[in-house]
Amino acid sequence: xxxxxxxxxxxxxxxxxxxxxxxxxxxxxxxxxxxxxxxxxxxxxxxxxxxxxxxxxxxxxxxxxxxxxxxxxxxxxxxxxxxxxxxxxxxxxxxxxxxxxxxxxxxxxxxxxxxxxxxxxxxxxxxxxxxxxxxxxxxxxxxxxxxxxxxxxxxxxxxxxxxxxxxxxx
Numbered sequence: 001x002x003x004x005x006x007x008x009x010x011x012x013x014x015x016x017x018x019x020x021x022x023x024x025x026x027x028x029x030x031x032x033x034x035x036x037x038x039x040x041x042x043x044x045x046x047x048x049x050x051x052x053x054x055x056x057x058x059x060x061x062x063x064x065x066x067x068x069x070x071x072x073x074x075x076x077x078x079x080x081x082x083x084x085x086x087x088x089x090x091x092x093x094x095x096x097x098x099x100x101x102x103x104x105x106x107x108x109x110x111x112x113x114x115x116x117x118x119x120x121x122x123x124x125x126x127x128x129x130x131x132x133x134x135x136x137x138x139x140x141x142x143x144x145x146x147x148x149x150x151x152x153x154x155x156x157x158x159x160x161x162x163x164x165x166x167x168x169x170x
Contacts, residue, residue, distance in 0.1 A: 006069040010150045013127040018061050025054040065124045095139040100168040107135040121146040
C-alpha cells in the first residue's frame with residue numbers, strides 16, 4: 001500500500017462585530033492610560049485589564065483548522081492566535097460511516113432540527129459564503145459524531161477513490 005499525506009488548512013471567518021469590539025477595547029485602554037497619567041494611578045489597572053482582555057479576545061477569535069489525511073487515520077488540528085496548535089480530533093478511516101453534503105439523504109437523519117438521531121456535532125468550517133461544506137459521520141470511542149468540514153476537490157477525490165460507497169459528492 002502506498003503512503004500518502006494530504007493537508008488542508010481552513011481559516012475561520014471572523015465574526016461581524018469582532019473588529020468593532022477589539023477597536024473599542026484599544027480605544028478605552030488608551031483613554032484609561034491617559035486618565036492614569038493625568039488623574040490617578042488606579043486607572044492603570046483598568047487599562048491593564050482591557051489590554052489583557054484584548055489579548056485573550058484576539059487569541060480565541062483567531063482560529064484556523066488543519067485537516068491531515070494520512071494512511072489509516074486523519075486528524076484535525078486547531079490553530080489559535082496563529083501560534084498555538086492542538087490536535088482536536090484523531091480518527092480512523094475504518095470507523096467512517098459517510099461523507100456527504102449536508103442535504104444528502106444519508107445525513108439528514110442526523111440533522112439537529114428534524115432529524116431522527118441526535119449525535120454530538122463538531123464544526124470545523126470557515127463560515128465563508130460560497131464554500132460548500134460536507135458532513136462526516138464517524139465513530140469515535142463507540143459513539144457516533146458529526147463533523148462539519150470544508151473539503152477541497154483534491155481531498156474529496158481521494159476519499160471518493162478510497163471509499164466510493166461512503167463518500168457522496170455534490
